[in-house]
Amino acid sequence: MFTSSSTMRGKMPKIDECRMKSAEWSGAAGLWAVLGAATLTLVAWTPAFPQQDVTIPVWTGVSAYEMALPELRVSAGDATLYEAAKTIHTTLWDDLAFSGYFNLIPAEHYKFIPALDEKKIKFKDWASLQADYLVVGATTRAGDRLTFTASLHDVKTQSYVLGKSYGGEMKVARQIGHQFANEILKRVIGLDKNLFTSKIAFISTRDGNRELYVMDYDGNSQTRITFNTVPDMLPAWSPDGRKILFTSYRNNNPDLFSYAIYEGVLAPISTKGLNTSAAFSPDGTKIAFSSSRDGNSEIYIANPDGTGLRRITSTPAIDTAPSWAPNGRLLAFTSDRGGPPQIYIMDAEGTEARRLMPQSGSYNDSAAWSPDGEYVLYVSREGGEFNIVKVGLTKQTSLRLTAGQGMNENPSWSPDGMHIIFASNRSGSYQVYCMDPSGGNVRQLTTQGNNHTPRWSR
Amino acid sequence: MNRRLFAVLLVFALVVVLLPGCKGKPKEAPVAPPETGVTEHPSTTPMVESPTIKPITETPVSELPDDLDQINRSGLLKKVYFDFDRADLRADAIETLNANAAVLKKHSTLRIRIEGHCDERGTEEYNISLGDRRAKAAYNYLVNLGVGAGRMETVSYGKSQPEDPSHNEDAWSRNRRDVFLVVAK
The missing domain is CATH 2.120.10.30 (TolB, C-terminal domain)
Known part of the structure; x- marks a missing residue:
């Protein structure tokens, strides 16, 4: 069994899929075959689905993907919104770290990378941190209503993976974080279990x-x-x-x-x-x-x-x-x-x-x-x-x-x-x-x- | 066609076909990544709600009236005790049950509830069934002595209601018990 160290920077060991049957759902092989076939035949409109090195860790202690999760953008001077953004960010961070599928790259490694605009991501900066994935998110508000818009990007292929937008009262910030974390697990790992809610x-x-x-x-x-x-x-x-x-x-x-x-x-x-x-x-x-x-x-x-x-x-x-x-x-x-x-x-x-x-x-x-x-x-x-x-x-x-x-x-x-x-x-x-x-x-x-x-x- | 080139191509084709030979591996879709920076956020933003979990609207649990409470506190009916992990009646338990049976025959209108209890050294699920077995052991013995079955009911509390919450042999031996509660005069 591989072990991981939180201080270790860079690529975590990955486990060959062939050796990890024990962590698969029963019947998963058949399901994957069907999915694979469907992906091939429906290529014309299938969205990018980054499968190039999908590995599901055998139990935890193995972080399969390096994840960069910079702070969310917030319109300046709004303390309430800032608190909500912080709650969403912390929730996302804790969820993804807890899952065992991601290793969260410590924030101090990228606090000098300038504030993010998802339309102008400098993938090279993130690739230099050896990130596999990057989440870019922003919060805005109208009255008491909070809107969180976020996207997940594959750093290696410099491609957009998934984008979501959630709205609600300020008090549902934690719930919003959990829901987006569920989406990330669904898309990257193929795990449709809503673990975080x-x-x-x-x-x-x-x-x-x-x-x-x-x-x-x-x-x-x-x-x-x-x-x-x-x-x-x-x-x-x-x-x-x-x-x-x-x-x-x-x-x-x-x-x-x-x-x-x-x-x-x-x-x-x-x-x-x-x-x-x-x-x-x-x-x-x-x-x-x-x-x-x-x-x-x-x-x-x-x-x-x-x-x-x-x-x-x-x-x-x-x-x-x-x-x-x-x-x-x-x-x-x-x-x-x-x-x-x-x-x-x-x-x-x-x-x-x-x-x-x-x-x-x-x-x-x-x-x-x-x-x-x-x-x-x-x-x-x-x-x-x-x-x-x-x-x-x-x-x-x-x-x-x-x-x-x-x-x-x-x-x-x-x-x-x-x-x-x-x-x-x-x-x-x-x-x-x-x-x-x-x-x-x-x-x-x-x-x-x-x-x-x-x-x-x- | 150059046979050698053909052979190379054939091998290459085979490798391409067989490479993802690891069973169950999802096939990689040859999809070009969208242009960098292009995002596809949904046009509508779903409203997130945190559904409220409702507490149960409770009605008061019926409790024994004061006069019955007093009878129970007077120790009219004595408790019986069990060995660790056992539900069979010990000699001292049989003696106590004989005395309890005499009291119940003398006061023939009394109705009782027999509570079976366990010490903390068993699991939740098994203990609650063991308490049930202990209560029924006393119930069956009393029925055999001629106490009307209709005057008695049994209930198990497992390990949830220790008489002594300490974690030692003395406490455990007193927690493995049947309690005889008068519920009607």
């Missing part, structure tokens, strides 16, 4: 008891959703990011609810016995959850509104914590049918259950299937710790991602599979952290109270 649902005790919260993927805008005196637990997103399934004791029983976060509509889904650990299928047409409604904890499948309920496990054991494979045909789950809790895989009909292999440890739970289908994370109890373990399904690999830092629980993948969030008490209290899929680049997203069971939207 994704959200994280989690449970926090900062206001007294376990309440449901939502925050931006980077820890910003932490928003409380429930206001009650009873526990709220184990949230799960719908694939469109508009609904959250969670368990709540608001009727003195652990019932499963669905909440439409923008409409403000709360609906009961399953209210008999224990109802917990819910998960939407990748296409959003089904939900899986654990319920003791028929006696002991079993896994059920239902429509998202709770109708069409079907039990798919039938053992005297505890069966819980279902996690869908991205193809929607398999589920990883926890069962103590063999003694202590272990991770099993079954098909979505509940048949063909077999123990996940390889799997070590005598107490495992909280499986999370990666978006590319290749990896399953689980939490393993090791002495007085919980650690997160990553299993590679094709090559039967097993890698422990945390060690020696207390309890590390409830891993959840980013939409692009390049990051993992989890809850850890390594600082003394439980906080939400983000790391890359090899366990590096750990950063803390929450600070107040205790925070549990984070789930990243798709």
Whole structure:
């Protein structure tokens, strides 16, 4: 694995595409072939699509592209607009740096390059910094309305790649930055996942008891959703990011609810016995959850509104914590049918259950299937710790991602599979952290109270 | 035609065809870059909105009336405790349950809720099911002793409601418990 150093100037090592199948989406080869063919036949009007050295880094720590992101142009003397421009710039910078696909060239290397006009870019100046890409942006305003216009340029070919314009109130500056960063990822990497506008649902005790919260993927805008005196637990997103399934004791029983976060509509889904650990299928047409409604904890499948309920496990054991494979045909789950809790895989009909292999440890739970289908994370109890373990399904690999830092629980993948969030008490209290899929680049997203069971939207 | 030139051309053509032989590599489109400085911004500027996440409009959670609260605080029904990762009833738990059953038979109108709890050394998902199993272990035992099933309900709190929030053996052993709450007289 290559490593990168932030102080190193110049070209980062790139990884041969042939050697990076593991980071590809399943079926990507076929998709690329189709795209390639389409590009060839539609050459007449296809816009420039800089593919000359597309490499997708294997996990993070590898910066594939050098990016120059000079400050945005602002009409002089407008402090409010200047602040908004700074917010957009910082958001873009942080997003692109976080993604792992870009290495941001430190600003001091180009502060002497004169203010930018996108019609008169001196590409030679930027090429001398060994930049692959350059973003040129400007903000203007009319009244309270902010307009951000930006373009992305390929420095090597001296060509325009993409141009966008966004408008809105001053307060949406951060949102604008995230949206343009999404566009850059879409065009340069081919990643259509809206990573930077994704959200994280989690449970926090900062206001007294376990309440449901939502925050931006980077820890910003932490928003409380429930206001009650009873526990709220184990949230799960719908694939469109508009609904959250969670368990709540608001009727003195652990019932499963669905909440439409923008409409403000709360609906009961399953209210008999224990109802917990819910998960939407990748296409959003089904939900899986654990319920003791028929006696002991079993896994059920239902429509998202709770109708069409079907039990798919039938053992005297505890069966819980279902996690869908991205193809929607398999589920990883926890069962103590063999003694202590272990991770099993079954098909979505509940048949063909077999123990996940390889799997070590005598107490495992909280499986999370990666978006590319290749990896399953689980939490393993090791002495007085919980650690997160990553299993590679094709090559039967097993890698422990945390060690020696207390309890590390409830891993959840980013939409692009390049990051993992989890809850850890390594600082003394439980906080939400983000790391890359090899366990590096750990950063803390929450600070107040205790925070549990984070789930990243798709 | 010069055969040698033809051969060279043939090899060259093959190389061109086979070069992007790395499977799955996107084909490079031979598109000339647009003239430097030419940009194509969309003619309309989309309005960006930051949709507001609404908090849930809560209704108060029903709480037990004061008189029942007092009964529960008096310790009329005793708690039972479990071994680490276990939901089977220990000898001391059976003794306690026998006493609780006698109280419930004497006060035959009492209705109870059996709460199952766990210590912090398990995962969220598994623990909440383990708490469910602990509550049901007591429930089934009481039913076998002749306490009416209709007078009892079970609920698991997993590890969310420790009696003692400390992180030591003593606290853990007291947190692995069933609590018997009188919910109606």
